[in-house]
Amino acid sequence: MIEVLAPGPLTTVQDLGRPGYAHLGVGRSGAADRGSLRLANRLVGNPEAAACLEVTLGGLEVRFAVAATVALTGAPCPVTAGGRAGSVNGPLGVRAGDRLVLGTPGRGLRTYLAVRGGIDVPPVLGSRSTDLLSGLGPGPVAAGDRLRIGGDAHGQPTVDHAPVPVLPGALVLRVLPGPRDDWVTAAARERFVSAEYTVSPQSNRIGVRFDGPALERAGAAELPSEGMVRGAVQVPPDGRPVLFLADHPVTGGYPVIGVVEPGDTDLAAQARPGQSVSFRWGRTLWR
């Protein structure tokens, strides 16, 4: 059992989401930075899809009722376990009664806390993820919550430390054009990959919003709503692009001018408000 003493600005339970229900209006949800969740699970000997805590801008404080092995990945933050300093990207031993305290990350936005055995909240449609758009899954983690530790481990931790690239200060995201890149002007397509954008404070798990030059539509026609994907870059009427993350709506009515490469979408999920981001048309050698 883990007792939540303080959740920080926003902490949710996340796994790899609930695929297979988009045709019923249910998005996949799951970790915003999928690669970091997978790594955290591997570090503690969990299946890659086990449920973890996704901690936004640190500030999480929990007490472990039992000894546990944990790992932190994603946005690197200072951590203490029972008053002893620990490090990220490697397994960390926690004793019964220890408080685990996460500081504010120096870079990045979302830190993943994996516990050996997984976080055991009741699954909804096969996933323990909190979907902040549809309201499915458990509510955000709150002070006083008691989270059960599951029995989901399948091996022993095998590495002491995973080498992870430092999160970049200025982010460059590779975008594959389409399906609606012809719905903005040629000048807007050029501006999109030459301008510098800033991550807006309005960003959340649904999408990253950007401040920067507007992208003009090529016509006045309305697009009937169509299916959306994670990584899609939508151009709403104000012309400022929105990059869809884990809790994106399953359909949308604004044109998608391109889709960010899956790995780069993980990086975008770590972009902080105010951070500078630029886009590049990606390799279009399709397979």
Next chain:
Amino acid sequence: MRILRYGREALLVELAGLGEVTGLHRALSEALPPGVAELVPAARTLLVTYDPAATTHDAVAAVVRGTDVTAATAGRGPLVELPVTYDGPDLEEVARLAGLPADEVARRHAAAEYAVAFCGFAPGFAYLTGGDPALRVPRRSTPRTTVPAGAVGLADEFTGVYPRPSPGGWQLLGTTGAPLWDADRDPPALLAPGTRVRFVP
């Protein structure tokens, strides 16, 4: 039919209309091509997502191109009857827009057999087609901040039922007590694409 690239893990099929969307969706869901993950029908398109480690754009596109999208017509799905009370706050406004008495609006709404074209907006929210063309009305100019669960509404060519309280701009005709969404049920949505629907006063 036009097939558009949609990132590394999806393609978007543009079709002539809802009939073709329903046809392609039904055909592909009956025999899901290898590596395909999800099919998301919408008004004019079908989104097909796939695992790029298991298949390729070209392989999925070939299956899509080889599918007959014209054969299927709405009407083969299961029939669900929704009990309804025509007590909605916009009944009079819809009657005014349609140029019909309110009881005639209710009669025509209940006389039609609908089919779920696609879902979206919220878990279990189904866009129903097949309604009386005389009842085609625009959305409210100002959406309501809260629409109660079970509210039956009209917007453009669609009718729909709000599965749970949410903001919404549809013109509300009535109320149903049918449980449209239950995450503990399999399937969780009462109305899935292809399901036929009648409203029973």
